[in-house]
Amino acid sequence: MSRSLAPLIALFALAVLYALPAIAPRAMVQDLFGILTLLVLAMNWNLLAGFAGLVSVGQQAFVGIGAYAMFAAIILMGLDPLVGVVIGGIAAAIFAIPMAFFAFRLNGAYFAIGTWVVADIARLAISQWKALGGGTGTSLPKGTAKEMAFVDGIKEMLDVSTAAAADALTYWLMLSLAVAMLVASYVFLRSRMGLGLQAIRDNENAARSVGVDPLKLKAAVFLLTAFATGLCGALAFIQITRVTPDAAFSVIDWTAFVIFITVIGGIGTLPGPIVGVVVFYALQRALADYGTIYLIVLGCLGIAVMLFARRGLWGLFTDRTGIDPLPLRHRPPRAATPSHSA
Amino acid sequence: MTILSLRSVSKSFGALKVTDDVSFDVQPGEALGIIGPNGAGKSTLFNLITGNIAPDQGQVFLDGRDVTRTPPMQRVVAGVGRSFQIPQPFGDLTVYENLLVAARFGGGMGGREAGLFCMDILDRTGLGAVAEKKAGGLSLLQRKRLELARAMATRPRVILLDEIAGGLTDGECVELVATIRAIHAEGTAIVWIEHVLHALNSVVERLMVLNFGRMLMIGAPDAVMASAQVREIYLGIEA
Structure with missing residues (x-):
């Protein structure tokens, strides 16, 4: 019963999320945009740390480079912001190549620190870029969001202000990016490469002995997540409309929150980041009147989960109930298992 | 045509020569046993064949092709399979998935074909009943x-x-x-390091003795076991 119900619930939730700009106040759309941004980042970090064993603390490098490439595309080249977003993703993926050459020489904690250092070098380098405001940053030219492709159409369709239409557009794009990430992660992890990745996670030496090339697989994940993280960062900063090196390369905003969300939800599980982001959002709402106290609660919750439930809330849930709507297991073909009738 | 061939392979760790000018051939379908006291360099020899360790001198040939500089993963694809002395399962994967990784990567097989192939091997090795169990929870025999x-x-x-x-x-x-x-019996060549001699000698056609990294002797198991030198070095230590 639960197996047939789960997809229906998911589809309904998705339909509500897509309809939101038409039925909910603008503030809520903006709120959810921020949450979806964190979700996309968390799904990427989960792929890296939870499945490829690459505990990166430098994901803010890709957010920042994506954002700055997007700003450069708009301000210096006069391109449409949506084209700028794609350029942001590509720029982040290109930056990931030399970064991988450096960081892949390091293991474990050294990899984590190495990626952080590279991200900070990128921040310092970008703050020398005078055409984009140097250390103080720059804003999108007035009217950029209004002139974005599709905004006029959305404005008429929803009968809202231009600014609200621009918010709706970026919201839908971020929501679509999150859905695409989920589907792509599922397909990837169920594929031959995903299987190899899980083998590497369990025992890298043994994986090599059965023909898996760990470096190749890890590099593929690193580049793909850099691309998606760059897209996400660029999109996020269209809505923010102003970029500074400190904001775009913030390790707290773009990596630390993301790590907590993933760990609380369930690192190394596909739905983990979704659960984590819901908890994060709920805490933020519930404790909104107490200032940043929700961060303290979030931190304590993160520590508790690390100590007592290493596969997060989602891991607890699947262990207790046996329900897993997105299983990564490969089942044997039935014909050859006479002992297995089910 | 030999399936595996080592030519004057040497390897030192610092001052210690763990493999010293070793040469031998394995014919397709042959079973070769390797014995020798602890520290004789048996496992190092395997690592030289699989490519986990690069030799200082000499060459390794697979199917007549020089693979001395070929990385381990490609040697697996080229046909070298390996079991570890201490079992190294993928603990969080199921037994079936453990094999599936090997078939899809090392065996270069497609999804459907690989699935049936793996189930066949599981049935033949007596693991069919635990195919969907996590490999981390297996007993020692099952791990082997x-x-x-x-x-x-x-x-x-x-x-x-x-x-x-x-x-x-x-x-x-x-x-x-x-x-x-x-x-x-199906024609796979075997190179087998073992201390349990009765098990080894009931399978192999030739036996090789390693001592201090050197190949002391190679030949029919009976002849090798009868040699006074082998009895002194190897059995003397064992008994």
């Missing part, structure tokens, strides 16, 4: 069987077994030897 089954799933032309009978009870050992015999 999994090492063998996973190596077979890479579709090797020569399979390297490192002390696979060690630590098993007599009954378990007999079962495992029967499985290894069956693999041998």
Whole structure:
């Protein structure tokens, strides 16, 4: 019963999320945009740390480079912001190549620190870029969001202000990016490469002995997540409309929150980041009147989960109930298992 | 045509020469046993064949092709399968998935074909009943069987077994030897390091003795075991 119900619930939730700009106040759309941004980042970090064993603390490098490439595309080249977003993703993926050459020489904690250092070098380098405001940053030219492709159409369709239409557009794009990430992660992890990745996670030496090339697989994940993280960062900063090196390369905003969300939800599980982001959002709402106290609660919750439930809330849930709507297991073909009738 | 061939292979760790000018050939379908006291360089020899360690001198040939500089992953694809002395399962994956990784990567097989192939191996190695169990929860015998089954799933032309009978009870050992015999009967070449001599000698056609990294002797098991030098060096230490 639960197996047939789960997809229906998911589809309904998705339909509500897509309809939101038409039925909910603008503030809520903006709120959810921020949450979806964190979700996309968390799904990427989960792929890296939870499945490829690459505990990166430098994901803010890709957010920042994506954002700055997007700003450069708009301000210096006069391109449409949506084209700028794609350029942001590509720029982040290109930056990931030399970064991988450096960081892949390091293991474990050294990899984590190495990626952080590279991200900070990128921040310092970008703050020398005078055409984009140097250390103080720059804003999108007035009217950029209004002139974005599709905004006029959305404005008429929803009968809202231009600014609200621009918010709706970026919201839908971020929501679509999150859905695409989920589907792509599922397909990837169920594929031959995903299987190899899980083998590497369990025992890298043994994986090599059965023909898996760990470096190749890890590099593929690193580049793909850099691309998606760059897209996400660029999109996020269209809505923010102003970029500074400190904001775009913030390790707290773009990596630390993301790590907590993933760990609380369930690192190394596909739905983990979704659960984590819901908890994060709920805490933020519930404790909104107490200032940043929700961060303290979030931190304590993160520590508790690390100590007592290493596969997060989602891991607890699947262990207790046996329900897993997105299983990564490969089942044997039935014909050859006479002992297995089910 | 030899399937595996080593030519004057040497390897030192610092001042210690662990492999000293070793040359031998393995014919397709042949079973070769390797014995020698602890520290004789047996496992290092395997690592030189699989490419986990690069030799200081000499060459390794697979199917007549020089693979001395070929990385380990490609040697697996080229037909070298390997079981570890201490079992190294993918603990969070199921037994079936352990084999599936090997078949899809080392064996280069497609999804559907690989699935049936792996189930066939699991049935033949007595692991069919635990196919969907996590490999981390297996008993020692099952882990040893999994090492063998996973190596077979890479579709090797020569399979390297490192002390696979060690630590098993007599009954378990007999079962495992029967499985290894069956693999041998299908034409897979075997190179087998083992201390359990009765198990080894019931399978192999030739026996090689290593001592201090040097090949002391190679030949028919009976002749090798009868040699006074071998009895002194090897059996003397064992007894």
